[in-house]
Amino acid sequence: MLGIGAVPSIIQFVGFCFMPESPRWLVLKGREDEARMVLRKIRGEEDIEEEFDSVKASCLEAKKEDSAKKQSSVIWKMIKTPSVRRALIVGCGLQVVQQLAGINTVMYYSATIITMSGVRSETAAIWLSAVMAAVNFAFSFVGLYLVERIGRRPLTIASLIGTIASLIWLAVGFDLTAENSPQMTMYEGVVGGSYCAGYRSCNSCVKDLHCGYCYVNSPTMALNGSCLPADYDKPVMSLAGRCNSTHLPGQLTWAYDFCPTTYAWMPLVGLILYLICFAPGMGPMPWTVNSEIYPMWARSTGNSAATFTNWIFNLAVSMSFLSLTEVLTKEGTFGLYAGLACLGLIFIAFFLPETKGKSLEEVEGVFAKPWCGSEGATVPFGEKTVQYVHIRGLNRDGRDSEMDSPE
Numbered sequence: 001m002l003g004i005g006a007v008p009s010i011i012q013f014v015g016f017c018f019m020p021e022s023p024r025w026l027v028l029k030g031r032e033d034e035a036r037m038v039l040r041k042i043r044g045e046e047d048i049e050e051e052f053d054s055v056k057a058s059c060l061e062a063k064k065e066d067s068a069k070k071q072s073s074v075i076w077k078m079i080k081t082p083s084v085r086r087a088l089i090v091g092c093g094l095q096v097v098q099q100l101a102g103i104n105t106v107m108y109y110s111a112t113i114i115t116m117s118g119v120r121s122e123t124a125a126i127w128l129s130a131v132m133a134a135v136n137f138a139f140s141f142v143g144l145y146l147v148e149r150i151g152r153r154p155l156t157i158a159s160l161i162g163t164i165a166s167l168i169w170l171a172v173g174f175d176l177t178a179e180n181s182p183q184m185t186m187y188e189g190v191v192g193g194s195y196c197a198g199y200r201s202c203n204s205c206v207k208d209l210h211c212g213y214c215y216v217n218s219p220t221m222a223l224n225g226s227c228l229p230a231d232y233d234k235p236v237m238s239l240a241g242r243c244n245s246t247h248l249p250g251q252l253t254w255a256y257d258f259c260p261t262t263y264a265w266m267p268l269v270g271l272i273l274y275l276i277c278f279a280p281g282m283g284p285m286p287w288t289v290n291s292e293i294y295p296m297w298a299r300s301t302g303n304s305a306a307t308f309t310n311w312i313f314n315l316a317v318s319m320s321f322l323s324l325t326e327v328l329t330k331e332g333t334f335g336l337y338a339g340l341a342c343l344g345l346i347f348i349a350f351f352l353p354e355t356k357g358k359s360l361e362e363v364e365g366v367f368a369k370p371w372c373g374s375e376g377a378t379v380p381f382g383e384k385t386v387q388y389v390h391i392r393g394l395n396r397d398g399r400d401s402e403m404d405s406p407e
Helices: 002-017 023-028 032-043 049-070 074-080 082-100 103-108 110-116 122-150 152-179 202-207 265-278 285-290 296-327 329-351 360-367
Strands: 211-217 222-229 252-255
Touching: 023 032, 023 049, 032 049, 049 296, 049 360, 074 082, 074 296, 082 103, 082 285, 082 296, 082 329, 082 360, 103 110, 103 122, 103 265, 103 296, 110 122, 110 265, 122 152, 122 265, 122 285, 152 265, 152 285, 152 329, 202 211, 202 222, 285 296, 296 329
Parallel strands: none
Antiparallel strands: 211 222, 211 252
């Protein structure tokens, strides 16, 4: 199983061998002909000279400022530069929204969530979690197909709206399983069992880490249910009573972390819908946008800051999930994620501009506007604005300015 993880790594390594250098890096290294070839390959059109001139001018400007930047902190310069500061806020904010929407909770705890929904078999839960991973993988290609057709901003917003709806579905599904939880219909007078016997439903029983639900499984409902004491370290059987064995007779069933329910399908459908909505947009777009919004001198630092933000919130969300399900209940936890995702949707609607078809220089101009999300949201079809950067001593063709000045 662990060896399978090497397959995508090998594919990625082979892909790296065929990945060209960026035009800006080639220009900075003086390899302008190669830069033209790469730019032409990316744009798919012959007339790339105007964009190449703009790239060359910005690279020359970056070179002239390089010595000054080395004397000061890049991150401090990013914070002091309004357009780059806004880009940094958007880049890191997208990563925060991605994590607060609960993606890694779903990926890390998919088998646990499936068990919580009422699936009794551990083997079935593991295979269903593999199905979830496959859905996530397959629908990532949908994003690859749509990103250059509808743009980054519409894809991100549509994906997040679907994610919010799926989280609400999950919350409702878990709420229905809790509301329709089997009731206790049998009392077992076992030693030390009076504490657990006080619970009146399976849902309240299994919430307690020291109790579990023992019942007779029938095709339509749970029969003769009782709440028995359990060993937190070895929860495979009850400490006393009918379920005090790993080999139970007949239809007798021990449930430590789930309740039998006819609504188990709802959380399962919710998980699939969640990944279908999340994978095309909110999965890749934070990384895609971060690769497009920083000027050359701030790109590595900006991406590093965004990655750091992603992993910090990844850690916080994934480590708090099980504790939240105990404090807020399962339905409350997914409701919380839905609420946080709604706040993220507001942030994206106001601050995320469209970067499709824009050069780094054009994107920097978009972020120069305070409300970049509304001002630079769309790129008219078939139109492209080229921004020229004036550098003293050079015109846009890279020749000496004196050659073009009238004498």
